[in-house]
Amino acid sequence: MNAMLDTPQNAAEPVIAGRNLVKEFPVRSKGILRRKVGAVHAVSGVSLDIGATETLALVGESGCGKSTTARLMMNLIPPTSGEVLYDGRDLTKLSRNQMRPMRRDIQLVFQDPMASLDPRMTVFEIIAEPLRVHGLFKNGGRARVNSLIEIVGLNPEHRNRYPHEFSGGQRQRIGIARALALQPRVLMLDEPVSALDVSIQAGVINLLEDLQDELGLSYLFVSHDLSVVRHIADKVAVMYLGKIVEEGTTDQLFAGPAHPYTQALMSAIPLPDPRKERTRERIVLQGDVPSPSNPPSGCRFRTRCPLFKELGANEQSKCIEVEPLLHSDHDGLTRAACHYAKKKQLV
């Protein structure tokens, strides 16, 4: 485990970074030819930096491309363009054989623990599998699995049980133990707590925080829930329709979101506090997310943007024609992709 702690504790040097990642999925015609008739623009130019022992949260609604981004960062799917830098190498250029040892360092935890654990394998076998695949089991694998079971807060006596004998929270802990088996440096957490009941969710969040401190892990935390994100993340990137619309440190973002989408998202999260809930300002977005196979020109959020409706015709034409880039020369502290970004305090 010491190998992981050797990484420089320098935030300026990212452990893993994505550069201008683009992923388009082809839409094919029906029939035998299955010609390409269009493309779903799932991810359109996303750049992310994750530093050592840092948690970057990727927030957005379903279909905004956050899970695709996480898979691109692991090189599980090839990007249409862009690169992923890890250890000074571009992962997207590596062959399968070259990629194989790198996979140890970057592991994934899935949302649904029941669907991601083989029901016919015991917990011991599930956690030992990555070790066997990488040929590391012979070398003290048994002890390693036992210690992993303990690290994630399960009873080692239960190692011969099957996944169905555990509760949802315990199953998610098994998934985390499996991801930790190869001593990774980066964990991609794809909605790891959204399938769990609240009282159980808190235990898994605390476990993830403890593991990060003890093992020096970096997390990419994919979530739709800003309250969980505020709790666990150091940095936040908000995605809408394949693009990052706002990013900043957690404190900056929650102190004053500047992009109208972030503001709407934040005001839509219900607070478990009746008095605050009654007096809060509410921004309710109209309409639905446009189809990613035909995204709007210019600013992708303009079709639902409450700010856009208030602008004059001249200002609106800028939103329609010019795509806003992430910039920080507005009064807020974050980097926002809006021509008329304006800070607003919401919580």
Place this chain on the structure above:
Amino acid sequence: MSNISVSAGNGKNRAVGAKGDVVLQVEDLNVSFPTEDGLVHAVRGVSYELRRGQSLGIVGESGSGKSVTSMAVMGLLPKTAQITGSAKFEGEELLGLGDPELSKIRGKKISMIFQDPLTSLNPVYTVGYQLAEAIRVHYPDVNKAEARKRCIDLLDSVGIPNPQQRVDAYPHELSGGMRQRVVIAIAMANNPDVIIADEPTTALDVTVQAQVLEALEKAREEVNAALILITHDLGVIAGHTDEVLVMYAGRPVEQGSVDEIFYEPRMPYTLGLIGSLPRMDEDRGHRLTPVHGTPPSMLNLPPGCPFRPRCPMSQDICAEVEPALLPINGSGHVAACHFQEQLEGKAPDDVFAADATDLSVEAEIEASEAEAVVNTEEDDK
């Protein structure tokens, strides 16, 4: 905006009662399901009163019996379910009514909104057809043109754009949020007195959830209906209800006004739920206090307080006597805990530890369940 109480003349001359009359009264409701392993006692003595215009939130984790409670009231449980107690709608007993009688009440006086709109809508009919069906089944003398006009009004009132066109759309042509709004429109079609919403926004994204909850609130105001909102999301409860019922292992463990539940909880479980919730308005440094362990199996419930194995305050008496709902200060706030007095002014961190795991809790739960199984086996002999 449309005015839903006019149009089709479908019996809307019914006087809308004053806010404050009791519309639904549930008393000592018990529901059990026989299974191969024995009787599962899913609901164990739920009582509440719902007044016109009031909204009641029912919170609890999965398996706490919150949905079964309302399914029993609506007569939607399978025939094998054993239901005792009483559920009165405007003084009329609902339990034990046959299907023809219940059908006159369902959808007209009490309507229900389910979690997944794609499974509660019929995929082979247009949404307009399904809306008109809801109206015409209760008011057969409404002709098709009138019903269609009212469908368009209803779709408009729940915030669906272009209702004239959407009325001919099939459910798969609409997005998740729109489908749920169609379900809400169907639920309010006959100006019901009670709307039961069972996890209405759980399957939706947060911005869509905000839209749907707004539509639901508006619908409720227009027809002055009472609402039962069943959810596991304490945030939704905080913003949309007046009264809250917290359920655990099939029983209400605390009941009170929304402010009492959130600011002065007197049952360790409620406190634990609040403490385990990550909050957007709280600093990152704050550590969550999880409730360790899992809810008990409803098959062999050990004697005593069902929350005892997970409760950091438990003492010997908790294993023997299951606490009744005890009044706290006469305002209607009740909590089922022997030590509720000690909880006055306590914060979640005072009671629960902020660690990630606690194996002793799980070991205890396992031991108590094993014991319960042994006990029932002895009973069988």
